[in-house]
Amino acid sequence: MIGRRMFVCGCAAACLRPTGAGAQPAPASAGPADPALVDDLVAANRILFDQGVVDGFGHVSVRHDKDPNRFLLSRSMAPGLVTPADIMEFDLDSTPIDPRGRGVYLERFIHGEIFRRHPGVMSVVHSHSPAVIPFGVSQVALRPLYHMSAFLGAGAPVFEIRDAAGPASDMLIRDRGLGQALAEAVGDHPVTLMRGHGSVVVAPSVRQAVFRAVYTEQNARMESEALRLGNVMFLNDQEAAAAMATNVSQVDRPWELWRSRVMATR
Ligand SMILES: [Zn+2]
Numbered sequence: 001m002i003g004r005r006m007f008v009c010g011c012a013a014a015c016l017r018p019t020g021a022g023a024q025p026a027p028a029s030a031g032p033a034d035p036a037l038v039d040d041l042v043a044a045n046r047i048l049f050d051q052g053v054v055d056g057f058g059h060v061s062v063r064h065d066k067d068p069n070r071f072l073l074s075r076s077m078a079p080g081l082v083t084p085a086d087i088m089e090f091d092l093d094s095t096p097i098d099p100r101g102r103g104v105y106l107e108r109f110i111h112g113e114i115f116r117r118h119p120g121v122m123s124v125v126h127s128h129s130p131a132v133i134p135f136g137v138s139q140v141a142l143r144p145l146y147h148m149s150a151f152l153g154a155g156a157p158v159f160e161i162r163d164a165a166g167p168a169s170d171m172l173i174r175d176r177g178l179g180q181a182l183a184e185a186v187g188d189h190p191v192t193l194m195r196g197h198g199s200v201v202v203a204p205s206v207r208q209a210v211f212r213a214v215y216t217e218q219n220a221r222m223e224s225e226a227l228r229l230g231n232v233m234f235l236n237d238q239e240a241a242a243a244m245a246t247n248v249s250q251v252d253r254p255w256e257l258w259r260s261r262v263m264a265t266r
Contacts, residue, residue, distance in 0.1 A: 030066040044210045046262035049080030051214045058127035061111040062206040076103035092116040113179030121202040123209035128198035131220035136193035144235040149219035151190040153240025158193045159185040171197045211251045
């Protein structure tokens with residue numbers, strides 16, 4: 001059970017109330033987001049598809065650069081097809097500012113509630129990346145197998161939705177209360193597994209969030225393979241901390257490669 005923790009939301013009754021639907025219209029924001037940030041978010045959507053982290057489902061968000069109480073997220077669509085025109089602005093209740101008839105993701109509350117509870121988080125990836133799923137439903141902890149996934153040294157807790165939604169949910173984070181319960185489980189972990197569903201990855205930038213999401217999937221695949229071979233030697237805490245510090249300065253290197261693959265076709 002090393003690195004595996006189960007969480008019980010302390011406000012379960014309140015968590016079941018969908019509080020976002022009746023929210024008052026949000027005031028105008030401090031202005032449009034930096035086009036370079038929007039461009040990074042578009043690239044992030046496409047990279048996550050190209051790298052096998054998302055398919056037709058999953059999403060990535062970034063906190064607004066001029067208003068910390070807003071975030072940017074695509075309209076409801078396949079991430080691999082996102083363009084700048086599809087990027088929408090939301091308040092922290094996950095209410096769209098200017099929907100103009102565009103559909104929104106059912107699970108947008110993942111993003112709003114994590115941004116609300118964790119001011120240092122600037123980007124959130126939610127995916128159902130396949131190699132990660134077994135670690136959310138078994139007793140085997142997801143741990144850093146190599147230096148590229150050193151951020152897993154902090155452990156990856158498992159969010160148990162039954163603790164917040166009871167035994168008959170459709171597994172989705174479909175209201176603010178469930179988003180709050182998930183945000184509580186995230187704590188200060190870069191990666192949180194969602195039992196029978198997927199995972200969330202958080203980071204201080206959208207590029208780091210993509211980096212972590214890609215290497216989380218790769219680590220999960222390799223860990224499953226290594227466990228079939230026998231006993232596995234993982235990074236220890238000191239190695240994980242040192243490798244994570246090194247990797248922070250290297251994030252742009254794979255980003256430029258990944259970006260060139262997906263943005264050349266625009
Ligand atoms: Zn989902």
